[in-house]
Amino acid sequence: xxxxxxxxxxxxxxxxxxxxxxxxxxxxxxxxxxxxxxxxxxxxxxxxxxxxxxxxxxxxxxxxxxxxxxxxxxxxxxxxxxxxxxxxxxxxxxxxxxxxxxxxxxxxxxxxxxxxxxxxxxxxxxxxxxxxxxxxxxxxxxxxxxxxxxxxxxxxxxxxxxxxxxxxxxxxxxxxxxxxxxxxxxxxxxxxxxxxxxxxxxxxxxxxxxxxxxxxxxxxxxxxxxxxxxxxxxxxxxxxxxxxxxxxxxxxxxxxxxxxxxxxxxxxxxxxxxxxxxxxxxxxxxxx
Amino acid sequence: xxxxxxxxxxxxxxxxxxxxxxxxxxxxxxxxxxxxxxxxxxxxxxxxxxxxxxxxxxxxxxxxxxxxxxxxxxxxxxxxxxxxxxxxxxxxxxxxxxxxxxxxxxxx
Numbered sequence: 001x002x003x004x005x006x007x008x009x010x011x012x013x014x015x016x017x018x019x020x021x022x023x024x025x026x027x028x029x030x031x032x033x034x035x036x037x038x039x040x041x042x043x044x045x046x047x048x049x050x051x052x053x054x055x056x057x058x059x060x061x062x063x064x065x066x067x068x069x070x071x072x073x074x075x076x077x078x079x080x081x082x083x084x085x086x087x088x089x090x091x092x093x094x095x096x097x098x099x100x101x102x103x104x105x106x107x108x109x110x111x112x113x114x115x116x117x118x119x120x121x122x123x124x125x126x127x128x129x130x131x132x133x134x135x136x137x138x139x140x141x142x143x144x145x146x147x148x149x150x151x152x153x154x155x156x157x158x159x160x161x162x163x164x165x166x167x168x169x170x171x172x173x174x175x176x177x178x179x180x181x182x183x184x185x186x187x188x189x190x191x192x193x194x195x196x197x198x199x200x201x202x203x204x205x206x207x208x209x210x211x212x213x214x215x216x217x218x219x220x221x222x223x224x225x226x227x228x229x230x231x232x233x234x235x236x237x238x239x240x241x242x243x244x245x246x247x248x249x250x251x252x253x254x255x256x257x258x259x260x261x262x263x264x265x266x267x268x269x270x271x272x273x274x275x276x277x278x279x280x281x282x283x284x285x286x287x288x
Numbered sequence: 289x290x291x292x293x294x295x296x297x298x299x300x301x302x303x304x305x306x307x308x309x310x311x312x313x314x315x316x317x318x319x320x321x322x323x324x325x326x327x328x329x330x331x332x333x334x335x336x337x338x339x340x341x342x343x344x345x346x347x348x349x350x351x352x353x354x355x356x357x358x359x360x361x362x363x364x365x366x367x368x369x370x371x372x373x374x375x376x377x378x379x380x381x382x383x384x385x386x387x388x389x390x391x392x393x394x395x396x
Binding site: 188189 | 340345375379382389393
């Protein structure tokens with residue numbers, strides 16, 4: 001009788017343990033909000049947090065948050081530090097490859113006014129294609145040497161493409177493909193996950209603390225943060241791409257950056273760009 | 289005579305046994321502890337790499353440990369390797385925690 005009771009107790013405990021394991025398993029699919037819900041919540045958060053900032057102004061990053069910086073920026077825009085990069089980018093777009101084609105030939109409308117459509121989800125390749133990746137894919141497909149992803153010619157070409165797209169609303173789409181939604185979700189996860197010895201996530205700075213200072217820098221809001229890319233940064237002493245921004249952010253929290261254009265970075269760009277849909281392209285930008 | 293001969297054999301054996309506990313340490317290569325600590329730190333940091341979350345400070349500690357090891361400063365090198373392992377362990381723990389914890393900071 002006693003043995004039976006013990007056996008029953010053990011069986012019951014095993015069943016209870018199994019049930020608790022199932023219950024504790026994260027039900028990601030059930031909990032996950034849709035991109036449309038995220039879009040709404042994200043926008044409402046920033047509008048509520050900064051009621052005096054006009055929606056379109058979030059794309060100007062720290063200048064939308066700090067009046068003194070804004071004044072300096074407006075003066076700087078008379079002779080913008082990214083001008084040389086834009087000129088160089090224009091040249092590179094038209095420069096003939098060894099096969100007689102050009103970079104412009106790889107893009108719709110010769111690459112003019114199309115920045116707002118990047119990144120996009122390529123349903124054939126099943127991955128996110130950023131503008132930077134598309135530039136290098138074009139170069140390689142035509143037997144040319146790819147650019148460094150972080151600065152110089154890549155920054156120049158994307159600066160030119162951004163300038164010709166200024167004012168156009170970001171227009172990133174998530175096609176009806178589970179892989180696209182997966183890429184978006186992975187980007188969201190990367191954005192919120194803490195990393196590095198400082199235990200920071202992207203959200204720690206760009207959701208929780210925009211407008212606050214971190215050392216000498218005023219943190220930019222996540223909303224519209226990529227619309228101004230690429231940027232000239234005085235701190236860098238030159239231009240930098242989205243890849244440069246992401247890798248530098250990782251280093252700043254004492255995390256080892258991934259390779260530029262790693263799928264995780266591309267997914268992050270996809271997520272952030274989607275949430276900035278409708279806001280104007282303001283790149284190339286200039287930052288302290 | 290026989291007793292004396294036995295004593296000649298036993299005394300050195302007893303003395304050797306008394307000192308015996310110190311022998312392995314002296315016999316061990318002077319860099320053995322450092323090498324073991326470094327291998328552990330590297331293995332843990334590799335695990336952090338598999339989780340795609342290595343820390344720059346871990347690499348800095350590993351580099352400093354190797355440098356001290358090359359200079360023959362094995363006590364310092366061992367301590368630095370242990371520091372590197374602790375950092376790598378923290379990065380692994382962070383990755384495992386953040387696998388689900390990130391949802392707590394998501395905007396809703």
